Amino acid sequence: MELQGLRLSNLHKYLILIVGLVFFIGPLLWLLSTMLKTPGESLVFPPAWIPDPITFDAFRRLFTNLPMFPRWIFNSFCISVSAVIGTVLSASLVAFGFARTKAKSRHFLFIVLLATLMIPYQITLIPLYILYNNIGWYNTWLPLIVPYFFAGPFYVFLFRQFIMTIPRDVDEATYMDGGNAWTVYSRIIFPMSVPVLITGSIFAFVFSWVDFLTPFIFLQSESKYTLSVGLQLLIGTQSQDYPALAAGSFISILPIALLYFFAQRYFMEGVVLTKTRS
Amino acid sequence: MLQHPGKRGCRMKASAVKEEIKFLLFIFPWLFGFCFLFVTPALQALYYSFTDYNAITEPNWVGLENYEKLLHDKIYWKSLRNTLFFVLIGVPVNLVFQILIANLLNMKLKGIAFFRTFYYLPYLVPAIAVVIIWRIIFSDFGVVNYLLNLVGIESIRWFSEQWIKPVIVLMAMWASGSAVIVFLAALNGIPRYLYEAAKIDGASSLRMFFSITLPMITPAILFSVIIQMIGTFQIFTEPWVLNRGGPNYASYTYGINVYMTAFRDNQFGLAMAQAWLLVVLILIITLILLRSSRKWVYYEGEN
Numbered sequence: 001m002e003l004q005g006l007r008l009s010n011l012h013k014y015l016i017l018i019v020g021l022v023f024f025i026g027p028l029l030w031l032l033s034t035m036l037k038t039p040g041e042s043l044v045f046p047p048a049w050i051p052d053p054i055t056f057d058a059f060r061r062l063f064t065n066l067p068m069f070p071r072w073i074f075n076s077f078c079i080s081v082s083a084v085i086g087t088v089l090s091a092s093l094v095a096f097g098f099a100r101t102k103a104k105s106r107h108f109l110f111i112v113l114l115a116t117l118m119i120p121y122q123i124t125l126i127p128l129y130i131l132y133n134n135i136g137w138y139n140t141w142l143p144l145i146v147p148y149f150f151a152g153p154f155y156v157f158l159f160r161q162f163i164m165t166i167p168r169d170v171d172e173a174t175y176m177d178g179g180n181a182w183t184v185y186s187r188i189i190f191p192m193s194v195p196v197l198i199t200g201s202i203f204a205f206v207f208s209w210v211d212f213l214t215p216f217i218f219l220q221s222e223s224k225y226t227l228s229v230g231l232q233l234l235i236g237t238q239s240q241d242y243p244a245l246a247a248g249s250f251i252s253i254l255p256i257a258l259l260y261f262f263a264q265r266y267f268m269e270g271v272v273l274t275k276t277r278s
Numbered sequence: 279m280l281q282h283p284g285k286r287g288c289r290m291k292a293s294a295v296k297e298e299i300k301f302l303l304f305i306f307p308w309l310f311g312f313c314f315l316f317v318t319p320a321l322q323a324l325y326y327s328f329t330d331y332n333a334i335t336e337p338n339w340v341g342l343e344n345y346e347k348l349l350h351d352k353i354y355w356k357s358l359r360n361t362l363f364f365v366l367i368g369v370p371v372n373l374v375f376q377i378l379i380a381n382l383l384n385m386k387l388k389g390i391a392f393f394r395t396f397y398y399l400p401y402l403v404p405a406i407a408v409v410i411i412w413r414i415i416f417s418d419f420g421v422v423n424y425l426l427n428l429v430g431i432e433s434i435r436w437f438s439e440q441w442i443k444p445v446i447v448l449m450a451m452w453a454s455g456s457a458v459i460v461f462l463a464a465l466n467g468i469p470r471y472l473y474e475a476a477k478i479d480g481a482s483s484l485r486m487f488f489s490i491t492l493p494m495i496t497p498a499i500l501f502s503v504i505i506q507m508i509g510t511f512q513i514f515t516e517p518w519v520l521n522r523g524g525p526n527y528a529s530y531t532y533g534i535n536v537y538m539t540a541f542r543d544n545q546f547g548l549a550m551a552q553a554w555l556l557v558v559l560i561l562i563i564t565l566i567l568l569r570s571s572r573k574w575v576y577y578e579g580e581n
Binding site for chain 2: 027124210239252260
């Protein structure tokens with residue numbers, strides 16, 4: 001709006017927007033171009049913009065040199081879906097507690113919950129590593145999944161913000177009919193929160209999918225790796241095979257990009273809901 | 279004492295207790311995780327930071343020895359300096375960029391939603407894929423150097439000691455999407471009449487930007503500064519995957535140092551001292567920012 005005052009013509013505005021677009025999307029287009037090249041062509045200088053010939057051999061090399069690759073995709077899916085289930089079940093319950101009970105301690109505990117968002121992970125990482133070792137969780141998926149069942153603060157905050165927008169009259173009506181807090185939650189608030197639960201699910205899926213550090217610290221066997229950690233192996237072993245690297249990255253981006261394009265509305269709403277009202 | 283059925287005060291207390299119990303039942307999943315996956319480990323870390331714990335032998339109390347060690351640990355200070363580069367230079371540079379992009383995307387133009395969609399996308403790319411993409415386009419004979427050559431600039435070795443930090447800042451800049459949305463939301467919240475009034479007074483657009491837009495989005499700026507400062511202090515994946523914190527420790531961050539101290543050197547006690555110092559550092563900076571915000575953040579409802 002302010003830029004309008006600069007007396008820029010529409011043409012200029014579009015030109016600026018396109019420069020920005022090149023910055024944000026150019027690298028991704030380059031990734032697409034690289035993964036369709038032969039290894040030789042990916043290294044020529046000056047670089048070729050459009051692959052000639054177009055070949056999908058990079059994907060074949062990826063899957064033959066790293067036979068575990070399909071497994072890692074499967075692992076990542078399982079873990080991310082578990083993260084979604086854990087988040088929806090636990091965080092919605094906790095958010096209901098914060099939004100709808102009249103307990104005095106809820107104000108204080110909510111500040112505590114938000115404060116935990118500000119504490120760096122390094123502080124708990126090593127004791128958790130020791131703990132997981134002691135209870136036999138090291139080198140299993142449990143450290144990657146179970147914490148999602150304990151209601152991450154970000155999701156509690158997101159869901160609570162939404163529940164606060166639902167009028168309390170709905171609750172009152174249910175109490176009149178002899179319902180208790182659990183009925184209000186399970187019959188009224190939970191179903192009414194579906195839009196924000198979808199938003200939360202998408203974020204949980206994405207954050208779990210892109211997480212590198214947790215699987216990197218807690219997993220040891222290659223067969224249990226997620227895609228992120230597996231891709232790191234790829235960098236180590238085939239650092240010069242750019243098309244294969246690009247193909248691997250493409251596979252790691254694809255599910256999220258698809259999710260994004262189909263559910264874009266929920267992404268934006270989530271960001272706005274959590275960040276403008278704090 | 280409890281049996282005064284006729285007194286209202288007591289009944290209210292009973293219902294208040296019931297309400298607390300109900301509340302605790304609902305938040306139990308969080309409370310449990312908070313106690314056992316957060317408070318307990320954090321306190322353990324504090325305790326171990328005063329020991330020589332190495333995960334093999336029993337820990338011995340060593341008092342402040344770990345903290346004293348860090349005073350003379352050159353690598354530790356290097357990692358802190360590198361991280362402060364990202365916090366003190368990277369974060370402000372990216373904030374300015376994000377505010378500009380948000381203003382750009384706030385223009386009322388046909389097809390602006392298309393641009394918003396694609397500007398946000400890089401935020402969702404896994405860090406590991408970001409690193410791979412960057413390694414390809416910023417390689418010595420990559421497309422970025424080629425474009426520089428076209429305009430007469432010599433090729434740059436982007437992953438050298440000199441350039442690797444700015445390249446990592448650029449990676450964060452590329453993934454600005456989420457921060458841009460925050461600023462977009464803030465821009466949307468500015469009442470139009472402010473601009474209309476300013477226009478009538480003949481204010482230039484630059485003047486309007488600095489006198490209306492910027493002050494009105496200061497709450498969003500404060501929020502973003504704090505979030506990005508905290509996130510940046512913990513940066514690990516990008517420099518780690520790029521070059522294990524190298525070359526010559528040029529991208530060796532605080533997070534990498536904690537990791538190496540613990541998992542390569544088995545000096546768990548020392549690593550946890552580092553982790554606690556980081557918490558203290560972040561707390562201090564957050565408090566300074568919040569305190570200073572009274573001077574520069576505009577809250578509606580005040581004058």
